[in-house]
Amino acid sequence: MTFDVCMVTYNSAKWIPACVRALAKAEYDLKCINLYFADNSSTDDTILVLERQKEMYADRFGLFEILRQPENGGFGKGSNAAARAGKGDFVFFYNIDTEIFPDAFLKLEAAIRKASSQTAAFELRQFPYEHPKYYDPVTLETSWISGACFVLKRSVFEETGGFDESIFMYGEDVDLSWHIRALGYRLQYVPAAITWHHAYQKPGEEKPLQLAGSIAGNLLLRCKYGNGRDIRQWQNLYEQIKPRIEASPEIVTAFHSQLKRVRRNRKQYREFWRDTVCPSAFCPSFLEFDYEFARGGAFYASHLPKKTPEFTVIVRTYRRPELLRMTLESLCHQTYEKFQVLVVEDGVDPGAEYVVNAFRNRLNIRYLPVNAALGRCMVGNLGLEAAQTDYVCFLDDDDYFFAEHLEVMACLIEEQPGCGLFVTGSVEARCKTDPENAEKFHYLSKRNSSGKLHLVDFFSGNPIPIQAAVFRRELFEQYGGFDESLDALEDWDLWMRYLTHASFAFAEKATSIYKVPADNESFGERDRFIGKYRKQVFEKMASYQGLISAQDIYGLFWQPDSKPIVNADEEVLLEEKEMEVLRDTVREIQRSTTWRITFPIRVIPHLLRLVTGFAGRIFLILLSILGKLFNKVAKGVCKGMEGIDTFCDWIGPSTPNPETAEKIVLQRFIQRSRNSLSWRLFHKETKDDFKTE
Known part of the structure; x- marks a missing residue:
């Protein structure tokens, strides 16, 4: 190959x-x-x-x-x-x-x-x-x-x-x-x-050219793959993001240059849509300026763990062999290899063994049929008793791990070995299922179910789904497993009990996905069923004396400033450096060939503004003397003067003195000049305007 x-x-x-x-x-x-x-x-x-x-x-x-x-x-x-x-x-x-x-x-x-x-x-x-x-x-x-x-x-x-x-x-x-x-x-x-x-120098970095190119590229893709409605929606989205573009002269210049490319080739793009896209079954999804749902934790720093703790993944199942098959398939893609799978099947007529056997050459897997209708909690406890590793986790038969899930858990254990519970973010998927066949389903929407996670979150509600946690098996040995009198919220009860004796580590990255009903009626029914057990869990809370301090609470609202302290002299120097960059940019524009050759175009509107401005102000003084009767006329004159000002800036703004002008004046000049008609008509792009990644 x-x-x-x-x-x-x-x-x-x-x-x-x-x-x-x-x-x-x-x-x-x-x-x-x-x-x-x-x-x-x-x-x-x-x-x-x-x-x-x-x-x-x-x-x-x-x-x-x-x-x-x-x-x-x-x-x-x-x-x-x-x-x-x-x-x-x-x-x-x-x-x-x-x-x-x-x-x-x-x-x-x-x-x-x-x-x-x-x-x-x-x-x-x-x-x-x-x-x-x-x-x-x-x-x-x-x-x-x-x-x-x-x-x-x-x-x-x-x-x-x-x-x-x-x-x-x-x-x-x-x-x-x-x-x-x-x-x-x-x-x-x-x-x-x-x-x-090495695409980013720091987490969360936003590159000006990337922002400009992505927004213009979104319009291009709508022209090539979308209908007229998709294209019109782009304009509405652009209005929302416009302030971010106009915040930087560099972004404005890059955006308008790339936008010109799109408009220049629009006819070609629409022909592609008619000839290639329309005859196909392909139907793209435009999620605002994204092209696909994004999992949480985009700037989690991935790395391979040096230590290799072993996990047991306990899969509880009940009469859903094909759903179980898909869940086990997701486990085959794990990038971390040191784990065992324990499939525990509930019910008097177990039927999942043939599915488990099909994975024996791909997974280190065991099968435990209970041959009785015990319920999810008892089945979970049997799995915990049968686990043979120091770390255990659950994955129900209709949920999935993304490929890096156990890898991230191993890294958390390596980084924070003193913790007992290890948690990652997850994706909640609204799922529509075929009532005749539970194996046929599709996601209507997805959302990241958690951002930052704090200890106090566990005491106000269940903040994580069961598959998003790994814990030390010794916690089960010392403090027990699921409360078998619960048929819902059993995982929340378990987390609270463990967290009264152990701390937890958290990685914001979403590494698993779980399903909830898509239709409101089914979702409400599910919520009401869970709510039946809330009182029971609430009463149990009285015995859980959590190790939570005032600092845990106050830390949600205030954190020590991690930024270096800058004294007054340093602040002045930083401000002066920023002003010097602005002055240099203004001088560069004023010395440019574009600005010199467009002088005749710009000078005529500005002379008109001076004349009309002087005459307009005299007229306004006369109107004010004559009284309120002429208020509407005065407002019209003011709007007319504002319109002339806007027109002049559109042709090309007046040039400030870079040595004496204020910061805001320099910033506005840079932005308006590069967006003006004079600049766009005569300024030629060069090969240095853009750079490849």
Whole structure:
């Protein structure tokens, strides 16, 4: 199986050595890996560094090619050029600011060989920040793939033509993903194949170009894959996010440049919608500016644990063999391998053994039929008694773990070994089920069920579903298991009892999904059933003396300031630095060719404003003398003067003195000048206006 690894470089010298070095350490036949670097006319030492790497590593790989592009045509165009240069079985689109794990190619090959013929593309998992978009935890199917690291069948690359080259950057991966799906193919996530991706310098970082490109790209995708209503909805969404765009001159400039590209190609996009999308069964989902539901904890720093605690996953089931099969399938995808599965079946006529047997060669699994109708609590306690590991957790037969669930739990245990309970975030899915067949269902909506979690949350209500927790088995041995008189809220009662004797650790990342009824009637019935047991749990609370302090409560409202203290002199220096940046930007605009050649266009409206402003003020004074009778006329004059001011700013704002103007005046000038008609008409984009990732 041969892979053509296609990378785009643009002033990327600092990333290249680590990327190539990691590829050279791959536990794979390197002669089956061909490297293609499409350089988008870099102005730094990128070409020199690539040539040095070629001298060092070319003989190890099948091919090592440097493809010099005549201009910076964007990520998609460069990627296509690299892909067309190769002839391997698979095209591997890969960002240059990455370092692949040694076993990633082996994991990819295993996933490809196992996949159906309709699966065309395979996406790797990214460290430290896994892409938060949802994927099916049972099939691993995903709605779109990240352009940072995915493998595509060459035949499908040729069928689609690759990336849409009218997209400079951002959104091109979603576009290609949807094109592939419109042709009837599937996309698969491969969480076992991992690469480091240095995409963010810090958690939660928002990149100006990414924000601008994503919003413009959203309109492009609506033009290519949506109907007229989808396109009109974009304008409403844009109005909501407009203040964030206008907050930065850099974002404004980038946004309008990319928006022009979309409008220039709109006719071509609508033809694609009519010719390719409409005849297909593909129907995309536009969730505001997102393309898929995002799991909580996007900036959880993923890493592999050094220690390997062993888990027992207790699966309670009752007469639902096919649902059980899907739950066990989700366990087969766990990236952490040191765990056992214990299936405990309730009921007098157990029938799940054949399902369990089908997984014996894929999971370390045991089957425990109780041969009696005992109920969920007694079945859970039997599972806890039969568990043979230090750490245990539950996964009911209609819920699922995402692939990294146990891996994150192992990391929590390693980081906070003194805790007894370990908890992660989860996804609540409103689920519509076929009344004739519980195996047929679909999700109507999803939401992240918890954000930050504090100890006090456990005493005000049950904040977590049962599958979101791992606990030490010794807690069960010392303080017991489920209260068998409860048929609901038994997990909440268990958490409160354990937390009176042990502390808990929490990772905000959503690593599991559980179902609730979609229709309000069923949901209400479920809620009423649970409510029957609330009084019983409340009465039990009297005996739970929790180790909760005043600081636990006060800490919800106040935390010590972790920021370094800045004295008055430092504040003045910071303010002066910011002002100097603004002054330099204003001077740069004033000295630019665009600003000089548009002087005649701007001066005429401003002279008109001076004349009308002077005449208008005299007229207003006369009206004020004549009295209230002329109030409406006065208001009209004021609106007219405001309109002239707006028109002048639209043509091009008046130029402030950068040495004496206030901060707000400089900021407004920068924003308005770059958004003015004069600037947009005469300012030409250059290859330095945008950079590839």
